Amino acid sequence: MPILRIDDSPAALAPEAWNALLASSAHPTPFMRHEYLAALHDSKSAIADTGWQPLFLSLWDDERQRQLLAACPAYLKTHSYGEYVFDWAWADAYRRHGLDYYPKLLVAVPFTPVPGSRLLAKDDTSRALLAQGLQALAEQQNLSSAHLLFGDDADQTAAAQQGWMARSGVQFHWQGSGDPSSFEAFLASMQREKRKKIQQEQRKVRDAGIVFEARRGGQITAADWDFFYRCYTLTYRAHHSTPYLTRDFFRRVAETMPDNWLLFIAKRGDERIAASLIVIDPERGEAYGRYWGAVEHVPCLHFDACYYQPLAWCIEQGFRRFEGGAQGEHKMARGLLPVSTHSSHWLAHPDFRDAVADFLAREGQGMRAYVNELAEHQPFKVG
Numbered sequence: 001m002p003i004l005r006i007d008d009s010p011a012a013l014a015p016e017a018w019n020a021l022l023a024s025s026a027h028p029t030p031f032m033r034h035e036y037l038a039a040l041h042d043s044k045s046a047i048a049d050t051g052w053q054p055l056f057l058s059l060w061d062d063e064r065q066r067q068l069l070a071a072c073p074a075y076l077k078t079h080s081y082g083e084y085v086f087d088w089a090w091a092d093a094y095r096r097h098g099l100d101y102y103p104k105l106l107v108a109v110p111f112t113p114v115p116g117s118r119l120l121a122k123d124d125t126s127r128a129l130l131a132q133g134l135q136a137l138a139e140q141q142n143l144s145s146a147h148l149l150f151g152d153d154a155d156q157t158a159a160a161q162q163g164w165m166a167r168s169g170v171q172f173h174w175q176g177s178g179d180p181s182s183f184e185a186f187l188a189s190m191q192r193e194k195r196k197k198i199q200q201e202q203r204k205v206r207d208a209g210i211v212f213e214a215r216r217g218g219q220i221t222a223a224d225w226d227f228f229y230r231c232y233t234l235t236y237r238a239h240h241s242t243p244y245l246t247r248d249f250f251r252r253v254a255e256t257m258p259d260n261w262l263l264f265i266a267k268r269g270d271e272r273i274a275a276s277l278i279v280i281d282p283e284r285g286e287a288y289g290r291y292w293g294a295v296e297h298v299p300c301l302h303f304d305a306c307y308y309q310p311l312a313w314c315i316e317q318g319f320r321r322f323e324g325g326a327q328g329e330h331k332m333a334r335g336l337l338p339v340s341t342h343s344s345h346w347l348a349h350p351d352f353r354d355a356v357a358d359f360l361a362r363e364g365q366g367m368r369a370y371v372n373e374l375a376e377h378q379p380f381k382v383g
Helices: 015-023 034-042 088-096 124-140 153-161 183-188 192-207 222-238 247-256 301-317 329-334 350-375
Strands: 003-007 052-054 056-060 068-072 074-077 104-107 145-149 165-174 211-216 261-268 271-281 286-294 321-326 337-347
Touching (some): 003 124, 015 034, 015 068, 034 247, 056 124, 068 124, 088 350, 153 165, 153 337, 165 329, 165 350, 183 192, 192 301, 192 329, 222 247, 222 261, 222 271, 222 286, 271 301, 286 301, 301 321, 301 329, 337 350
Parallel strands (some): 104 145, 286 321
Antiparallel strands (some): 003 056, 052 074, 056 068, 074 104, 165 321, 165 337, 211 261, 261 271, 271 286
16 A cells, blocks of 8 residues: 655655656656755755755655655745745735744745646556645644645646645746747747847847857856856845855756756956856756846846847757746747746635635636737737
């Protein structure tokens, strides 16, 4: 009979078994690899002290635990930072009624709003049992709620079978529109005003004397990582915030996942000005814009470093997908089109559950109308 296990560290689970489940999932991403999740924990980026207490759930074939049937990254959260599916209003409503919203149970990749498989499983039956286990854990610990963020269709189905509520959002991705042979061909496929705007923005960067170097995997030196991390922290400082990820996190993933990193460095002569870090999945031909920063302000440098340079690289390398990160309607004018994202939510309190269900129904209608409206303003030529 299958049994559920809870561990307070990803290290308790064998990387090979975890990654094998991930490889067989419908939408694997590098962010769900055991190495990535372990680096978050071991670097002290996502631990109890930062409000992310690991409670990794796993499903095994029997008490001898010889075969891993399903697993997911779960956390006991004491806040809602670093999630990108916003439930602050729900927490505030609980507080105003004298109830505790935190801690809550969260299934997600910390600080990573990248859609993909979350409930890793050998089959649908194992996935359903894992979802049941999540809800049972939340109930046993008297938690306010449980949430599954940015899951795939199979995750949504398993959660819905437990009565969890569905929520949708939108991101902007490039998905090989028109299969352009070059970045110039990509620009040529766009409407004239959009094309001219991109060309003008890139011209401003060139006129500032900026050129880009792309470094992949083992080409990225420790000094490159140090410069990137300096830029990364400056971005947070500009927003009066504190970085989620430690320098040690990047050191670890550079060692354990070397083939998944692409770094663009913007230079003026020998002087480094900015850096943009991209995660790549060479096997699936997908790239994910993650972090960027600059030591000085250069007009339009952000757009070039975070969108145009990665897009040109993806087209040149034959990649079929580039995700530009969370939110950002402005990305649509730069060739990234709207894509729906999904999350699932369970609330223990029946009155709040009913209220949130009503809110999500209305929000969902608005989101569908918004996506339909965006579809009518595509940046590419018609016909």
